[in-house]
Amino acid sequence: MCTQGLDQPRTLAAEDVSARAEHFEARVAAEDKIEPPDWMPDAYRALLIRQIAQHAHSEIVGMLPEGNWLSRAPSLRRKGILLAKVQDEAGHGLYLYSAAETLGVTRDELVDQLLAGTAKYSSIFNYPTLTWADVGAVGWLVDGAAIMNQVPLCRCSYGPYARAMVRICREESFHQRQGFELLTVLAQGTPAQHAMAQDALDRWWWPAVMMFGPPDSESTHNDRSLRWKVKRFTNDELRQKFVDLTVPQAQFLALTVPDPDLAYDGEHWRFGKPDWSEFKRVVKGDGPCNRERLVARRTAHEDGAWVREAAVAHAAKRVLV
Amino acid sequence: MGDHEVEALLRVADSCLVLAQRLTGWCGHAPALEEDIALANVALDVLGQARGLLTRAGELEAAGRDEDALAYLRDAPDFRNLLLVEQPNGDFAHTMLRQFLFDAWAVELWPELASSTDPVIAGIAGKAAKEAAYHLRHSAGWVERLGDGTDESHRRMLASLEDLWPYAGEAFLDDDVDRAAAEAGLAPLPSSLLAGWRARVEAVLTESTLPVPPDPWWQRGGRQGRHTEQLTRLLAEMQVVHRAYPGARW
Ligand SMILES: [Fe+2]
Ligand SMILES: [Fe+2]
Numbered sequence: 001m002c003t004q005g006l007d008q009p010r011t012l013a014a015e016d017v018s019a020r021a022e023h024f025e026a027r028v029a030a031e032d033k034i035e036p037p038d039w040m041p042d043a044y045r046a047l048l049i050r051q052i053a054q055h056a057h058s059e060i061v062g063m064l065p066e067g068n069w070l071s072r073a074p075s076l077r078r079k080g081i082l083l084a085k086v087q088d089e090a091g092h093g094l095y096l097y098s099a100a101e102t103l104g105v106t107r108d109e110l111v112d113q114l115l116a117g118t119a120k121y122s123s124i125f126n127y128p129t130l131t132w133a134d135v136g137a138v139g140w141l142v143d144g145a146a147i148m149n150q151v152p153l154c155r156c157s158y159g160p161y162a163r164a165m166v167r168i169c170r171e172e173s174f175h176q177r178q179g180f181e182l183l184t185v186l187a188q189g190t191p192a193q194h195a196m197a198q199d200a201l202d203r204w205w206w207p208a209v210m211m212f213g214p215p216d217s218e219s220t221h222n223d224r225s226l227r228w229k230v231k232r233f234t235n236d237e238l239r240q241k242f243v244d245l246t247v248p249q250a251q252f253l254a255l256t257v258p259d260p261d262l263a264y265d266g267e268h269w270r271f272g273k274p275d276w277s278e279f280k281r282v283v284k285g286d287g288p289c290n291r292e293r294l295v296a297r298r299t300a301h302e303d304g305a306w307v308r309e310a311a312v313a314h315a316a317k318r319v320l321v
Numbered sequence: 322m323g324d325h326e327v328e329a330l331l332r333v334a335d336s337c338l339v340l341a342q343r344l345t346g347w348c349g350h351a352p353a354l355e356e357d358i359a360l361a362n363v364a365l366d367v368l369g370q371a372r373g374l375l376t377r378a379g380e381l382e383a384a385g386r387d388e389d390a391l392a393y394l395r396d397a398p399d400f401r402n403l404l405l406v407e408q409p410n411g412d413f414a415h416t417m418l419r420q421f422l423f424d425a426w427a428v429e430l431w432p433e434l435a436s437s438t439d440p441v442i443a444g445i446a447g448k449a450a451k452e453a454a455y456h457l458r459h460s461a462g463w464v465e466r467l468g469d470g471t472d473e474s475h476r477r478m479l480a481s482l483e484d485l486w487p488y489a490g491e492a493f494l495d496d497d498v499d500r501a502a503a504e505a506g507l508a509p510l511p512s513s514l515l516a517g518w519r520a521r522v523e524a525v526l527t528e529s530t531l532p533v534p535p536d537p538w539w540q541r542g543g544r545q546g547r548h549t550e551q552l553t554r555l556l557a558e559m560q561v562v563h564r565a566y567p568g569a570r571w
Contacts, residue, residue: 063349063357070345074562075389075571076338076372079345080365086348087361094354132562190569296350304352306477307413310470317469 028229033159036102044228048158049103051230053110056096057121059089060114061293065129066138074132081178082135088171095167099160115298122146123279124207126287133186133193133200139179141201141208141246147172148242149212152232161230180249187253194254201250202258208246209271210279212239243269327382328401329502330442331391332544333430334374335402338392339552340423341368342559346410356413359459363420366452373445380441389571393563397552404543405488407551414467414477418485421460425521426492427453429514438506461525468529478531490539493518498544 020039027034034040063086070086073079097107113119124142129135150169156162186197213219213235225231233241247269250257261272281287344364351357375388386394406423410416431453434446467474493515503510523533542548563571 060349060354067345067349070348071342071558072562074393074566074569076368076375076392078571079341080368080372083345083348083361083365083368087358087365090349090354090357090361094358097354185570190566192566193569300350300352303350304356304413306471306473307352307356307467310467310474313474314466314470 028157028227031155031157031229033162034157035159043224045103047225047228047230048161049100049105051225052096052100052103052161053105053113054120054122056093056100056110057114057119058125059093059096061121061125061297062142063089063093064293064296065125065127065289066135068129069132069135072132073135078135078182081182085139085175085178088175092168092171095164099164102160111301115294115301117285117294120283122211123282123287124211125293126282126290127203127207128289130203131196131200133183133196134204136179136182136186136197137200137204139175140183140249141179141204142211143172143175143179144246145208145211145242147176148238148245152238153230155229155232157229180253183253183255187255197253198255201255205258206274206278207282209239209243210274210276212236212242214276214279240268243271324382325498325501326505326507327378328498329508330374330378330381331401332403332498333434333508334371334378334391335400336406336423337367337374338371339400339402339555340406340420341365341371342555343406343410343419344416347416352413360416363456363459366449366456370445370449370452374442377439377441377445381439389563393560397548397556398546400548400552400556401544401546402548402552403488403491404540404549405485405491407543407549407555408485408488409551411481411484412477413463414474415481415484417460417463417467418478418481420456421464421525422485422489422522424453424457424460425518425525426514428457428521429517430509433509433514437508442507457521464525464531465529468526468531475530478529482526482531482534486534487537487540489522490536491541491543494539494541494544496545 021041024034024038024040024044034044066082066089067086070079070082073082097110100110101107110119114121124145129138147169150165150172153165154162154169156165183197183200186193188194216234216236219235226234247257247262259272261270263270282290285291341364344360344367347360348357348364351360371392372388375391379386379388379391403423405419408415408419428450431446431450435443435450437443437446464478468478469475493511495510495512499508499511502508526533540549543552
């Protein structure tokens with residue numbers, strides 16, 4: 001009696017799950033948006049948490065390389081633009097952590113994973129910003145590549161993520177244009193400024209091309225991600241779109257893309273093979289700034305602990321009064 | 322326009338600029354993401370105030386200097402900011418107390434400047450008055466939270482009060498430049514803002530369970546170009562790229 005009582009709901013639950021899974025797949029196939037209270041497969045939930053958290057962490061870590069030039073922006077107008085941009089990225093991090101929280105994790109858990117070094121963020125931010133031109137190159141190329149990745153995410157099957165992306169993409173395209181405009185001024189400026197812009201392109205081009213992740217032949221998450229309409233295009237498709245869009249912009253700037261194999265075939269700009277060993281090395285933790293970036297985040301978190309504690313203590317006192 | 326009027330404008334403009342420069346140091350390093358955003362907001366506002374006033378000062382000076390020439394090509398002795406704002410960020414308690422002492426001055430100053438005889442300054446000040454009121458709510462909120470938070474936060478607030486209080490009173494000391502600007506109806510007399518500032522600061526410190534320190538010898542000189550050791554280093558960093566490429570456009 002007793003065991004039956006326990007067994008029965010379990011059996012029912014299993015049937016229920018398969019029916020729900022079918023219903024879920026049908027909804028996704030029909031381009032319905034999945035919302036937080038809806039049933040979803042555990043693997044879908046896990047995939048989304050992983051991806052949204054990774055995305056949120058990238059926004060936050062991404063504040064560091066550009067923040068590096070806030071104090072030295074060479075005009076007050078540029079200082080304001082850069083500050084507003086870095087602030088936008090913090091806002092993106094906030095929306096994305098909130099989107100992840102609708103899936104049943106907390107921001108604190110996700111931040112702890114970042115600080116412990118167990119969560120990933122976009123590897124591009126493990127490269128240093130060495131000159132003022134890097135601020136332009138990051139806006140143009142890194143925000144540009146991010147847009148390429150993120151515009152399709154506005155149609156992602158998970159509602160809260162899709163809606164966060166609509167808002168984020170609008171700001172990212174603004175960042176991309178501002179970065180390009182900054183580089184335009186440098187490219188058309190003095191010879192030293194032009195050289196600074198070229199040097200930035202030389203250093204940021206390949207990391208930006210690799211931002212779309214490993215080639216489709218090696219990518220592990222693409223299949224399920226595409227079926228569940230989290231992703232809409234493969235890494236290689238997005239990479240090609242990015243190169244096709246960006247090469248003419250480099251030509252407009254009279255800057256040389258550092259790829260001897262780059263050639264137009266009448267339809268696409270065909271490009272050389274990125275150094276995937278470098279990509280893997282940087283992802284694994286041996287990029288030029290991996291340690292620095294994490295140390296900066298950890299320091300901010302640890303130095304801020306007493307402030308957060310005080311805020312909690314103060315709020316508790318006010319409730320008591 | 323006399324030199325003393327340009328000078329009076331630079332005293333406010335430079336204070337906003339130097340504070341903005343300090344505040345950008347928190348961006349990406351604040352105790353919580355919400356504070357990264359809030360401090361960037363304050364920095365953007367005071368930077369905007371600085372740009373408006375520097376541009377106006379350049380126009381009134383009529384020597385062909387724009388906001389960037391004034392920000393990037395003057396040396397420390399030519400800066401007219403309050404000593405308070407050039408003090409280092411320190412910990413979050415220092416930054417928030419510095420901000421609070423500044424904001425409590427700014428909310429007195431801007432409404433007065435909004436009725437300046439110079440319509441451009443009045444326009445800038447009208448907008449700045451609203452911004453400053455918002456900044457004050459934010460910084461006073463933190464002074465209260467930290468003052469009346471944990472033992473550690475209280476101790477840190479006391480330390481910041483000890484470090485920063487001697488710089489708090491400079492904003493209210495009149496000199497000939499101020500008197501000339503006030504006579505021209507361009508800006509209020511600094512000492513006329515003291516009573517309002519003091520009432521507000523005392524109320525917030527008391528609410529925060531912090532002592533109101535007695536008036537010390539107010540450290541002074543920033544508004545006349547005599548600064549603390551902090552300013553040259555701040556300017557060296559702020560100006561380095563601009564000065565490395567003379568004549569370049571950005
Ligand atoms: Fe972003
Ligand atoms: Fe961005």
